[in-house]
Amino acid sequence: MSYISEKVAYLDGLAEGLSIDDSKEGKLLRSIIDVLGSIAEQLEEHDEALDDVNDCVEDLYETLDEDDKDQDGDEDQEFFEIVCPSCGETIYFDEDMLDSKDGLICPCCNEPIEINLVNGNEIEIGDPEDENK
Numbered sequence: 001m002s003y004i005s006e007k008v009a010y011l012d013g014l015a016e017g018l019s020i021d022d023s024k025e026g027k028l029l030r031s032i033i034d035v036l037g038s039i040a041e042q043l044e045e046h047d048e049a050l051d052d053v054n055d056c057v058e059d060l061y062e063t064l065d066e067d068d069k070d071q072d073g074d075e076d077q078e079f080f081e082i083v084c085p086s087c088g089e090t091i092y093f094d095e096d097m098l099d100s101k102d103g104l105i106c107p108c109c110n111e112p113i114e115i116n117l118v119n120g121n122e123i124e125i126g127d128p129e130d131e132n133k
């Protein structure tokens with residue numbers, strides 16, 4: 001139980017002990033204590049939700065840290081953005097995938113994509129019609 005809930009429970013007990021009668025003031029006091037109880041309950045729910053969010057954020061940070069360590073050796077890793085000539089989706093490949101013998105397969109339409117490396121860091125999408133230039 002949270003600190004505030006304990007306080008409210010204490011007030012509740014106090015009201016009980018004082019045997020507050022059913023006068024207007026008595027009803028008002030009981031209502032106030034009721035409302036306080038609701039607020040305390042809500043606060044506790046929010047605290048729990050906040051704890052959950054905190055756990056998630058911590059997990060995310062841990063995952064990010066691990067990813068950072070994984071990539072320490074590959075600082076030069078570059079990603080290439082390609083618009084698939086078959087389906088028009090923008091897709092991303094890293095250098096390792098460019099070097100693969102199987103060539104690139106669009107993850108969207110599963111069509112092979114022919115590309116040419118230009119200057120080592122720019123790519124052109126292969127297009128037979130342009131070969132005569």
Ligand SMILES: [Zn+2]
Nearest residue numbers: 084087106109
């Ligand atoms: Zn495609």
